Amino acid sequence: MESNEVFAILRDQTDRLLAEHVTREALAAADRGAWPAALWNVVAEAGLPHALVPESAGGAGLAPAEALLLLRRVGYHALPLPLGETMLANALWVAAGGAPIAGPATLAPTLPGVMVGMAREADRVTLHGTIAAVPWGDSASLVVLAQGGDNALHLALLPPPATAPVLTRNLAGEPRPTLILDGAPVTEIRPAPALAKSGMLALGAALRAQQMIGAMEHALDFALAYANERQQFGRPIGKFQAVQHMLAEAAGQFAAATAAADGILTAFGDEEAVFAVALAKARVGEAAGKVAEVAHQVHGAMGFTQEHTLHFLTRRLWSWRDEFGNEAEWQRLIGRRVLAAGGAALWPMLAGA
């Protein structure tokens, strides 16, 4: 079989698995703050947390592009778990020569240039710094990009915090605590691999961009179904031109966002990844706001209820567009590069040199 056929099978299996287990009840329970242990077991048994770990190291050995496409489906189902974070943390850690991490893991969304400090005290290494908005930082092992006294970059692996941090959550109820590392001992430390060079923010932004594509697609699926089913004035509301045009515009936003997110697939892991990620996170984040707006407008009051499922998607879209750098932050990075290079350089930058 061709490898893309194998991938298609895996993707469809994952889709079915998530459709079966990420139920409304599961989402509502996660919303109330409980760690979805049963759900985690389901995805762990499917081998998904180690999707990006090479087969030789016991993982599924997916290509980065495949893993990113898989994460769109994870976003589609609004899986309330750090599955993408665990995949990326493992990819980093194994690339650094470590063994696959057991259980959920996450990335410290450190800003470029603002490093967590590292100290050696006798026989142990400790970390010093404050990291805001760590996805599932209360319950996952943490991979941190840290700077030693020699200025070299290292990856540090920390166990989940022993004492629960003050719980901050995003609009979708997903844990995003601030971790204060004040001499926290690391489990292990390794030189940072090439994959870490684009920075944790870019890796996380690549993940959120793919998840948003999935969540937007699902919100649009809901909106289209509802437009065909809900009757007013004796016909489905989807027959009204105003509703049609809203949805057509949202479809355009979704298509442009998908094209932008596709740009990461081939660039992932290489030098130019940061630029591709910036283009994607900026464009996808903008589309996410518009698609969420249209999805709600089409649904009327029904979509504004807790009973409806739409908000599990839209609250994630509103959260994810802000995480790992919002549109303006990534737009600024793009703008700086483009302005520094000048007008004539723009076209080859986008179309190819």
Added chain:
Amino acid sequence: MHAFRFDAIDLPPEALAARRRIREFLTSEQKRRDFVSYRNSWNSFDPEFSRRAGAAGFIGVTWPREYGGAAQSSLVRFVITAEMLAAGAPCGAHWIADRQSGPQILRNGSARARRDILPRIAAGECYFAIGMSEPGSGSDLAAVRTSAVRDGEEWRINGQKIWTSNAHRAHYLIALTRTGEAGPDRHGGLTQFIVDLSRPGVTVRPIRNLAGGHEFNEVFFDDYRVADDMRVGGVGEGWRMVTSELAFERSGPDRFLSDYRLLVEMIEHLRENPDPRQEIAVGRLVAHLAALLRMSTAVAGLLERGENPALEAALVKDVGTAFEREIPEIARLLVPVLPSFEAGEPFAEALAQVMLHAPSFTLRGGTREILRGMIARGLGLR
């Protein structure tokens, strides 16, 4: 949401080779200093440029060699046209013939039309206009009333077209005419003909646009006689053909690069000492452009696979023209200068040019509202 097919495309080696060639060509054209890039796009009309582009093999590239083409893929054509627009080359003379009239004749024209006309288009010597719109038939194209009546081996055409771009400087137009009853679906009874604009029976009158330019026209037919072998496609098949032609018309990079040169001039203007607001605004436009370029490449990929990209083309045009219309609105706030043709400064002149043409971006080739209706149909809402 599986309504649209925008599969990511890797350009094949021949497209990359074409890109190198067209860039060399455009660099040498720029050295001639006979075009001001920010004033030109596919609306400019420069037969000298088109002849040189034809001689260098950049027109009709997808057509068979026997008709002057190069039998290249749609992705090669995509690269060539996008590079021309990005450079602001004055490619308007051959644009319509290369984009839609030529392909239409290649697929549906008579042997004589193909043999006589296509090689001249490919040589950059023969230009076309589009004769679809009429005073009573804009968005509602099926309401066309210009009639064609059979008369032995010929047809006689009577009626009027309007908004016909370049009719005053093109050699031919393809006229959509009524040859029979519309029928219950309103799409029947339409037939297309190649009209030679130098022959008697056809009169072209200018219409000035709001920028003061003479780009479009009225065209009157008074017993214009056309031979049956200048018919394009079967009698009564006009609707199917214009709708597939519109897919070509809508799918290209001309639907998001119309004012690309303004973006370039804006970057040049701001690059010395940008503030964060300017950096953010430029970054946002560039992120939009990058996505559009990928989408448009994907549409070229659909064409290359022989699929009908009508729906995807409508979507790219809707998103692309919305982007085009945003550029001047953002530029004018980022760079507070008065747009003027006499400014003696590229940015202010480019802004003046774009401000006065922007309203047409979301009208020509099918209005935004008509496109959104098509997209809604693709989404299963109609």
